[in-house]
Amino acid sequence: MKKWLGHTNSMVLSIAAVGIFILLTLFLRSLGGFQLDLTAGKQYTLSDQTLTTIQGVKEDVRLIAFTVSTSQNQKLNRDVTDMLNEYAKRNKKLKVEQYDLNQEPILAKQYSVTAASIVLVQGEKKRVIDIGSLFTQAQGSGEGAYQFTGEEKLTSGLLALSSTRQGKMVFLTGHEEIPLSQMTELSSSLAQDNVKTEEVQLNQAGSVPKDASVLAIVGPERDISATELKSIRTYLNDGGKLFMALGFHPNMGSNWKNLDALATDYGVKDTHAIVVDQEQTNTLGPLWTVPTFGSHAITDKLAASNLYPVLSLSIALQAGEQKDWKTTLLMKSSAASYGETNIQGLLNNETQKDDKDPQGPLDLGYAVEGKDGKPKAVILGTSALLSDTEISTGGNRDFVLNSLNYVQEHSDGLTIRPRQEQDFKVAYLTAAQAKTVLAISVVGLPLLFAVIGILLWWRRKSA
Helix, strand or coil, X not given: CHHHHXXXXXXXXXXXXXXXXXXXXXXXXXXXXXXXXXXXXXXXXXXXXXXXXXXXXXXXXEEEEEECCCCCCHHHHHHHHHHHHHHHHCCCCEEEEEEECCCCHHHHHHCCCCCCXXXXXXXXXXXXXXXXXXEEECCCCCCCCEEECHHHHHHHHHHHHHCCCCEEEEEECCCCCCCHHHCHHHHHHHHHCCEEEEEECHHHHCCCCCCCCEXXXXXXXXXXXXXXXXXXXXXXXXCCCEEEECCCCCCHHHHCHHHHHHHHCCCEEEEEEEEECCCCCECXXXXXXXXXXXXXCCCHHHHHCCCCCCEECCEEEEECCCCCEEEEEEEECCCCCEEECCHHHHHCCCCCCCCCCCECCCEEEEEEEECCCCEEEEEECCCHHHCCCCCCCCCHHHHHHHHHHHHCCCCCCCCCCCEEECCCCCCCCCHHHHHHHHHHHHHHHHHHHHHHHHHHHHHHHHC
């Protein structure tokens, strides 16, 4: 009788365990997209900006991924598809489709896709995101590490689909500025936000286009003429906005009279001194600096996310008195830095502080607004951070886009930190290794557990 009761109790406990497992499984399934992100920094958790954007989608959007399958990019393709599915979990209006680009050339041609891409389609509107642009090499990390910027670009694409605003940013040329052909990543990011980019040469065009929302002057090496300065002032006096990023040139102190005059219009003085920073510096040397931020709408979220730009050959600026404009500091170098005024000595690697050199901290950028509180200009003492070679370094891209969003009065600009990933290598098994794994997992382990079970049963029976 006692033995029978023991078997009955064991059976009841087994049935109870199975029942609890079934109920737990049903409960977890009812939670839908429930999951836990146990990574450091919650790097797989979507940002509040993204969640708000997803919830705001009211019309069906197709998220079409055209991927190219190779042994080298399996992990990258999975990053993309996992991200798309993560978005679709949160709004039934988002539908994910995945195709192999090489197997669906006709469909890819329909969307003008020639490389691995994500296509966002809503009615007649579409946005194409190059998958290759979502992955950048991680700075200062181990070999094979990379950054994944998929969330920022996909969320920007969703916003652009529903946005009705249009913008046009005009880049000044003719003075050896950084050309748009070397700022393709910036142009692509602006295009995702419905902002067109084009170049203008004032000595030919005669005036800044009236439909330009912003005039950008990026890294000029020669001064603008008095006629060009007059045209620019006319545009700005008629309500135009200015984005000015100064670059380094050996003769800037003597040759930049009109560029200096333009900055002075908004209370900013160019000291023509190159920042040498031994403290807040990048590993590349003291002519690179990682600045600290002032408090402003452009920089506050970046500081909270620990996203700081990395600047090269920066020019120290000063804020002067200007009754019509308010200047707000955006970033500065460390107290240990100084401004090298001996440019020729700098070119000959003879950098040593003397009495003529201003002591840090040195101002590196300002935001300018009018008495009405509306943005008018952003003036920076650095320009290389906009180029394709440096825009992906540190927080350069985020800072530049935040600055351009600010001056265009686009308050919903995104700042989503890239996800840091450690690369791994795919292991390929030989036929013998595959057979061994199969034998162990399919035959060996089940047989081992069966033997252990029989032994336990025999021992209990013998007892």
